Amino acid sequence: MNLFSIFSKFLSSIGADKVWHSSLGLKLLILLRMIRLLGYGGTTLVLALYLHSLGFDDYDVGLFMTLTLIGDLLISFGLTYIGDGMGFRRTAAMGGALMCGSGVAFAFLENYWLLLLASIVGVINPSANEIDPFKAIEESAVARLSTSEDCNLMFAWWSMLGMLGTAASNLLTGLLVDFMYDSGFDVEDAHRVVFVGYAGIGLVKVLLCLFLSSEVEIKPHGKEEEEGGGAPEINCQHSTATTPESEPLLGDNSSHSTYSATTINSETSSTHAKTPSSPPDRRHMFTPASFTFVWKLSLAMLFDFIGSGLAQISWMVYFFAREYDVAEGTLGSATFVAGIISSVLNLVSWPLSKAIGQVPTMVLCHTVNSVSLLMVSVPASKYIALALFVFRIVTREIDNAPRQAFISAAVSAEERTSAMGVVNIVKTVGSCAGMYATGVFAGLDKFWLAFVVAGCLKLVYNILIAAFFWRNTR
Template sequence: MSENPDPAPVVRRVLAAKALRCLADGFVSLLLPVYLLQLGFGPVQVGLVATGTLLGSGVLTLAVGLQSWRFNFRTWLLASAALMAATGIGFAVVTDFWPLLLIAIVGTLNPSAGDVSVFLPLEQALLAQVVEHRRRTAQMARYSLVGTLAAAVGSLAAALPTLAAGRLGMSETAALQGMFVLYALLALAAGAVYRGLPAAPVADAPAPRGSLQAARKRVYLLAALFSLDAFGGGFVVQSLVALWLYQRFDLAIATAGAIFFWTGVLTAMSYLVAARIADRFGLLNTMVFSHLPSSVCLLLIPFMDTIGPVLVLLFIRSALSQMDVPTRSSYVMSIVPPAERAAAASVTAVPRSLAAAASPMLAGYLLGISPFGWAFIAGGVAKIVYDLLLLGTFRNVRPPEEEATITRKAS
């Protein structure tokens, strides 16, 4: 058996590519509804495009995860970066609704503040392969932290089209199209980073299989529960929250960008806290008991008549709602055999696209008929039900390292 190489270079490249991708997602998630409205489309059509992106990402993620054993991670990531670049160019040059919807379905566009894409399970499985299990949760937190901070900076970049239109004399539509070109360039930069990954980062890693076997029942049950959470989250993707703020409070896109920058910073900081809490109270408890109060905040938002209390609730939610992201990733990776991690990551990540695909369309419809914010109510209720079901179903399923800690304390 050959000696495994230092995992640090692999981790650095994954984090660098993650930052580039999330930087692009940060401004696109805010500019997408503005661009579509600029082209003459309504809230329902904006919701349809958001649904198309999530639906397409889900199908692609599942297909890649189940077939990941055919090629190495580097090949899959390079192909995904090429698709991301093509998506940006497509949105920059196409202005008709149905072709745009088609590009949204087959491409990598992300209307959410979180990372919802084919890249996610590939990168998570790669990190789980090269990082020791005792450092896995902390590394997943770092992975999420980098992506969220980059997305927060990207939110600030959403103000660039307004500046370009005012100072360079460009039309607003042309300035927005330029941002999709920037999205494509960032994809190419991420591809250049992926190109430096080794074909086989761990010498003695077990060969991935084509499908789930030992962990099939457990992973499918998790996927079903995650799908409920994703369905609730689809009602409040960042693009549609920005649209609601614009409709309800006439909020400028530059102001929205600043707001989502700070929500992103709060979310990023929560990842570091989540890793420490998980070490003390366990992964599942951290997932559930940080998520529940954030869902209550969603329920309260529509009842606020002024922007101030809305922002307070958004900030509280941002500080809590994503603490389950690194812990969930670590939990899934720790309760399945190493050879099934790529498939498990895909099957449990797909609900963040597939199950969430219907709700943005419904949220767009609700925004079209009422400015109250019914989408927040629907999302909050679905997420609370998910938390309770997850806790009740998996309270006795612990990662091996947590079981070992409990055994030591008991003895």
């Protein structure tokens, strides 16, 4: 077997051929994710440091990040209701335009409240890819263009290339800032260049939206039958017929059983399970079955997101700069390497979830990451602490694709954007609480305690996910 055959077999094993043969709309959605996180990664690396260089103390920075997330919460809440009504293309283009305006504002303004306003409307993200009010509608579009067999795979590539964007941004930002320092620029000017780049990336996102076709938009119920000769819309929605083709979506193999969408529905409402494509009553956001699923998931994820808020990348970068005097260039290079490895490991979730099930994959990968976060502030050596920090970044996204596919399959297509939106709202609320608490810990000179609490809260999430959604092996 020659080298080309080995390489082709490897690409096929990670699903590259399926992505290559997917629709243009799906490819552009994955590219838009990468472009967006290319912008988020750079601003995340310098945000806390930039605000400190403008004269704001730890409490002010913590409050700034918290209020930013509260603003994003309001945007997320609105998009949960009207995102599909506005249309994906219009919403995505609006997001790119707001990124552009916000980057320009950060490059030229120094007033705390004006910067806060720009941060909210333009999503100057303190947590890279973890918080984004436009994420839910994008996830819904990815699920809508995916089949039940490749939904997990498409989310894995969506996550992987997004992480590559973040990693590349971290590296380039760190190198750029160090270069400007060495060239005689002061801290404020070096960081302002990063925000100018953020504005440019927003403009690129707007231009890419022009190439999206109507296939990314959700169709009114019943319209797909009129346009497609009666064929239903193909997406991540789990079929009630337990065929071999639909069964692997939730990893419910003969030897491994997970909490599938069918199980969720049968516990609370047989009607929803029998008619997964029928829309919910528009007076309510969810059917009773989906509501039960969403509140259980939201309760578990609240603990996870509070933990994420306590250990946002912006805070962790500031922690290493303050406690260990690690330069931005070193941190940027470290997060770049970690991001590259993490992006590739995202693809591991696809075969792993097929082998052991989606919920076991989620719990296993997330537990490993939680333990590493718990230990970040323990070592007295900065090299060990930095290694744990890198490991935490490497493993933090592996559970993402199985979780997204799991949520997508557990609710109907008409409910999917709302379900993703509710998760995003819970994420923002939890992150607000956690990020504010980290500012308090830092102000009390107990910075290290934030990461210990974060790791413990994330372990609680794993326990709840297992308790709610993990059935016994048959």
